[in-house]
Amino acid sequence: MPEEAIRPGPKFAASVRKAVHEENLDLPERMKEVLTCENCEEPLDQCACLWIEFDHEKERHFIDKVFDGGYLPIIDDGNTDWYVAETEEDAGDAAKKYWMELAETDPAEFACLVGNDTLVRWGMNQPAGPGSVKVCNLEEWLELVAEHPEEEFGSYDGNEIQVRAVSESLQEDLGFVPTVAYRHN
Numbered sequence: 001m002p003e004e005a006i007r008p009g010p011k012f013a014a015s016v017r018k019a020v021h022e023e024n025l026d027l028p029e030r031m032k033e034v035l036t037c038e039n040c041e042e043p044l045d046q047c048a049c050l051w052i053e054f055d056h057e058k059e060r061h062f063i064d065k066v067f068d069g070g071y072l073p074i075i076d077d078g079n080t081d082w083y084v085a086e087t088e089e090d091a092g093d094a095a096k097k098y099w100m101e102l103a104e105t106d107p108a109e110f111a112c113l114v115g116n117d118t119l120v121r122w123g124m125n126q127p128a129g130p131g132s133v134k135v136c137n138l139e140e141w142l143e144l145v146a147e148h149p150e151e152e153f154g155s156y157d158g159n160e161i162q163v164r165a166v167s168e169s170l171q172e173d174l175g176f177v178p179t180v181a182y183r184h185n
Contacts, residue, residue, distance in 0.1 A: 050075075050170040052084075054181065055162040066173045071098050072153060073174055074184060081185045083153040084178035088160065091149035091180055096142045098152065103138065114141075153182035
């Protein structure tokens with residue numbers, strides 16, 4: 001197996017171990033390495049580590065902390081934080097909810113962030129808005145925000161990251177299987 005190959009997940013490891021046990025075979029040393037967690041060195045099917053893998057990377061990120069980010073959970077590997085969501089639509093709903101609640105609970109802050117000129121133009125049903133796309137009212141802008149959650153949650157680079165795999169332990173901590181992430185720092 002090439003060094004850059006992706007390590008199999010816990011379910012695969014469990015099925016290989018079961019097949020090897022039933023056939024009464026010895027695993028080659030190299031296969032034992034593949035079937036153990038590189039963080040805790042436990043068999044993958046017994047590992048309690050929190051980890052996530054992204055489509056664009058070959059490495060596994062071991063998560064130190066999972067905490068409430070307000071509208072989406074945040075995971076932290078000690079160097080980098082990511083917002084995670086079950087789907088892109090869930091992330092969009094969270095971004096929309098953030099801005100809607102900000103407009104309702106702190107109109108002065110909302111006005112400061114979107115701009116007074118934008119609010120006046122929206123009041124006259126004229127195209128305006130923060131960003132490059134202009135809309136005619138708050139409702140249209142909230143829909144636009146929901147279509148691009150990476151602009152709200154991906155403050156590091158404005159990108160959405162596809163999640164390839166997560167540990168069962170991380171799934172349990174989050175209460176869902178994330179499919180998208182947004183780098184926060």
